[in-house]
Amino acid sequence: MNIVPKVLVTKIGLDGHDRGSRVVAAHLRDAGMEVIYTPPWQAIDAVVKLAIEEDVDVIGISSLATDHRIVPKLLRALKEAGLDGVAVIVGGIVPDADEAMLIEAGVARVFHPGSSLDDIAEYIRSIVPALRRVRSIDWKEEADA
Amino acid sequence: MNKPLDPATLSPAVTGERWRREYAEQIGDDRASENRSGIAIKALYTNDDWNASRYDADLGYPGQEPYTRGIYATMHRGRTWTQRQLIGLGTPAEYNARLRSLIEHGATAISLIPCNSVFRGYDMDEVDAELLGTCGVVVNSADHMDTCLDGVDIARMSCAMNDPSPFTLLAFLLAVAKRRGVPFASITGTSNQSDYLSHYVANHMFFRIALPGARRILADHIDFCTRNVPRWNPMSVVGQHMQQAGATPAQAMAFTLATALQNADDCVARGMDPKTFLPRFTFFFDISVSFFEEVAKFRAARRLWPRLLRERYGVDDPKSLRFKFHAQTSGVDLTRQQPLNNIARVTVQAMAGIFGGLQSLHTDAYDEVLSCPTEFGARIAVSTQNILREEAHLTDVIDPLGGSYYVETLTGQMEDEILRNLATVQDAGGMYAAVESGLVQRLIGESARRFQAKVESGEETIVGVNAYRVDETANDRPAVQGVDDDAVRGHLAAFAAWKAARSQVAVTKALDDLARAANAPRANVFEHVVVAAEAGCTHGEICATLRRELGFGHVQAMV
Numbered sequence: 155m156n157i158v159p160k161v162l163v164t165k166i167g168l169d170g171h172d173r174g175s176r177v178v179a180a181h182l183r184d185a186g187m188e189v190i191y192t193p194p195w196q197a198i199d200a201v202v203k204l205a206i207e208e209d210v211d212v213i214g215i216s217s218l219a220t221d222h223r224i225v226p227k228l229l230r231a232l233k234e235a236g237l238d239g240v241a242v243i244v245g246g247i248v249p250d251a252d253e254a255m256l257i258e259a260g261v262a263r264v265f266h267p268g269s270s271l272d273d274i275a276e277y278i279r280s281i282v283p284a285l286r287r288v289r290s291i292d293w294k295e296e297a298d299a
Numbered sequence: 300m301n302k303p304l305d306p307a308t309l310s311p312a313v314t315g316e317r318w319r320r321e322y323a324e325q326i327g328d329d330r331a332s333e334n335r336s337g338i339a340i341k342a343l344y345t346n347d348d349w350n351a352s353r354y355d356a357d358l359g360y361p362g363q364e365p366y367t368r369g370i371y372a373t374m375h376r377g378r379t380w381t382q383r384q385l386i387g388l389g390t391p392a393e394y395n396a397r398l399r400s401l402i403e404h405g406a407t408a409i410s411l412i413p414c415n416s417v418f419r420g421y422d423m424d425e426v427d428a429e430l431l432g433t434c435g436v437v438v439n440s441a442d443h444m445d446t447c448l449d450g451v452d453i454a455r456m457s458c459a460m461n462d463p464s465p466f467t468l469l470a471f472l473l474a475v476a477k478r479r480g481v482p483f484a485s486i487t488g489t490s491n492q493s494d495y496l497s498h499y500v501a502n503h504m505f506f507r508i509a510l511p512g513a514r515r516i517l518a519d520h521i522d523f524c525t526r527n528v529p530r531w532n533p534m535s536v537v538g539q540h541m542q543q544a545g546a547t548p549a550q551a552m553a554f555t556l557a558t559a560l561q562n563a564d565d566c567v568a569r570g571m572d573p574k575t576f577l578p579r580f581t582f583f584f585d586i587s588v589s590f591f592e593e594v595a596k597f598r599a600a601r602r603l604w605p606r607l608l609r610e611r612y613g614v615d616d617p618k619s620l621r622f623k624f625h626a627q628t629s630g631v632d633l634t635r636q637q638p639l640n641n642i643a644r645v646t647v648q649a650m651a652g653i654f655g656g657l658q659s660l661h662t663d664a665y666d667e668v669l670s671c672p673t674e675f676g677a678r679i680a681v682s683t684q685n686i687l688r689e690e691a692h693l694t695d696v697i698d699p700l701g702g703s704y705y706v707e708t709l710t711g712q713m714e715d716e717i718l719r720n721l722a723t724v725q726d727a728g729g730m731y732a733a734v735e736s737g738l739v740q741r742l743i744g745e746s747a748r749r750f751q752a753k754v755e756s757g758e759e760t761i762v763g764v765n766a767y768r769v770d771e772t773a774n775d776r777p778a779v780q781g782v783d784d785d786a787v788r789g790h791l792a793a794f795a796a797w798k799a800a801r802s803q804v805a806v807t808k809a810l811d812d813l814a815r816a817a818n819a820p821r822a823n824v825f826e827h828v829v830v831a832a833e834a835g836c837t838h839g840e841i842c843a844t845l846r847r848e849l850g851f852g853h854v855q856a857m858v
Contacts, residue, residue, distance in 0.1 A: 167415075167427065167430055168415035168416055168418070168419050168421075168426060168430055169415055169434075169504075170419075170498075170502050170503025170504050170505075170854065171501075171502045171503070171504075171543075171544070172503060172544075172854075173543070173544045173545050173631075173747050176744050176747065176748075176857070176858055177545075177744075177747055177748055177751050179858045180744075180748055180858045181748075181751075183858065189858070191856055191858050192856055193503070193853070193854035193855070193856045194503055194854060195419070195503075195507075195854075219415055219433070219434045220415075220429075220430060220433035220434055220671070221430065223427075223429040223430060223433070224427045224429050224430065227427070247635075247668060247669070247670065249669060249670045249779045250773035250776060250779075251779075266635050267634065267635045267668055268634055268635055268636050268761070268763075268764040270755060270765075271751065271755055272755065
């Protein structure tokens with residue numbers, strides 16, 4: 155079965171530099187994925203709402219000016235909303251110590267400057283089947299309850 | 300005995316033909332090359348491309364029109380360039396300590412970059428505390444500015460502030476000047492990044508006010524400064540944001556000139572005389588590692604600007620016609636891989652800016668791609684400038700690349716390419732209309748993608764990224780500098796206490812007056828921002844009032 159990954163590409167926090175998020179979003183779209191793209195400065199609640207409404211597989215957060223420091227808040231909000239089976243990946247300038255903190259908090263992967271767009275697309279394709287399995291189990295349980 | 304050479308075999312026609320033949324035989328499969336602006340680059344440039352018969356028309360002399368060789372007679376041999384390193388991290392007290400140390404070490408100019416919360420129009424208690432002070436100093440009030448500049452003689456130091464609309468940092472500075480009895484007329488410096496259009500187009504570091512409001516506040520700001528702070532440069536037209544966002548060097552220059560013309564038109568439309576404000580227009584550009592292209596970009600624009608001004612506004616005084624610019628080495632060119640290589644990149648970028656004839660330079664720290672730069676990284680960046688000036692003697696000769704067949708040809712071609720892009724914007728109704736419609740954003744996005752595709756395909760080499768890679772671990776990367784969370788917490792607590800203790804009556808009155816001014820088309824909004832700053836209003840309060848009265852702004856979502 156040909157799975158079309160659904161990806162939300164966004165920025166949270168204060169920074170507005172969107173070259174990275176625009177280039178990545180365009181590439182994923184051209185690579186055959188369904189991409190939901192937002193302008194910068196999204197509130198965490200808004201990202202959670204969008205992820206639920208659009209039933210995305212992956213949330214890609216672009217961070218160039220320390221906004222990654224609030225990604226753990228996004229992960230907590232996703233958890234509180236019951237969103238299992240959605241992976242959060244981060245791309246941008248993330249110091250090594252902060253990368254460890256993000257992975258610990260539940261970020262699936264951090265892509266640093268110089269990452270190849272194809273590598274990002276390939277990684278997303280590789281994780282989506284497992285994410286879908288998790289999400290369909292959740293729905294089944296909901297239906298049973 | 301040597302046979303004398305037959306002069307016929309030395310004629311350019313003969314040797315040129317011979318060179319072409321030998322080149323074709325030896326090069327084999329020649330690579331097609333074009334620069335970032337899309338101009339085809341040849342293997343050799345000769346006097347068929349450019350020659351000295353065009354000297355007077357194309358070049359002339361430094362400080363003389365057409366200004367190709369520089370805007371001042373002495374250029375870097377005279378007063379070199381200003382070393383204006385951006386600083387800003389943490390709290391006002393931390394900033395002040397770093398600033399005083401820089402002044403002790405010979406700094407003659409002040410720069411201040413505020414926290415992203417300030418760019419975005421919020422006070423520190425309105426945003427996530429994790430984001431405070433990580434990329435700039437948290438300045439929310441005149442008191443904070445007073446602390447930033449404690450012990451600093453603001454009557455004698457030029458202050459460059461990264462101070463986007465509504466220019467509250469300048470308002471805070473003026474409030475401090477008033478407290479200290481320093482007349483506005485002795486305040487010097489620049490509202491860096493006062494250009495709202497580049498914020499809308501490229502980096503989106505603005506306070507979410509709608510375009511018409513931002514347009515008006517800028518004109519009010521220029522008008523106010525022209526009348527009251529005559530040595531201040533209120534207009535810094537920014538190409539740097541657009542080139543960092545992906546515009547080619549020629550596009551970035553064209554869009555910047557279009558922005559400058561738009562802002563000048565707006566000032567004229569409100570009745571200002573071009574001669575009063577054009578001398579205070581300055582520019583701010585990016586310098587990529589594409590060396591000759593950047594040199595040509597700056598030389599072409601310096602020649603173009605006076606021509607555009609003469610045609611449009613009929614001005615002819617040198618103060619208006621001189622194309623003054625600050626430039627910053629490109630952060631986008633820097634790599635996380637093998638980060639020390641960035642020192643070499645910054646050196647080449649800085650050389651391009653110096654040969655391009657800049658007035659002021661910020662060299663990036665090699666570690667800015669890892670985090671906010673460390674003091675160690677910043678020191679190397681400053682040393683790079685000192686080495687280029689005093690060891691490599693780059694300032695001994697004015698415009699040393701002038702007259703090169705390649706550089707002159709490329710300068711002409713860049714000028715054509717800039718004019719072509721400028722015409723695209725002007726045909727769309729000028730920069731304001733082209734930004735409103737999203738045209739400029741789309742063009743920049745396309746260029747960013749085209750460049751990235753070249754990197755992905757390997758057509759554009761980036762050492763350590765798509766070529767010459769080595770395995771690296773975290774241990775190979777230099778340590779980064781974090782924020783002192785305790786200091787930020789203390790700053791937050793003090794801010795809350797100060798806010799509770801100030802005169803609420805004065806604050807409310809000033810904000811009401813500001814709101815009224817925003818709704819009175821003939822009032823000067825910035826004048827009321829200055830009054831509000833003096834009355835103890837905060838940055839966030841001023842921005843919120845203007846957002847409410849002048850409308851909320853959005854970024855267009857565009858892939």
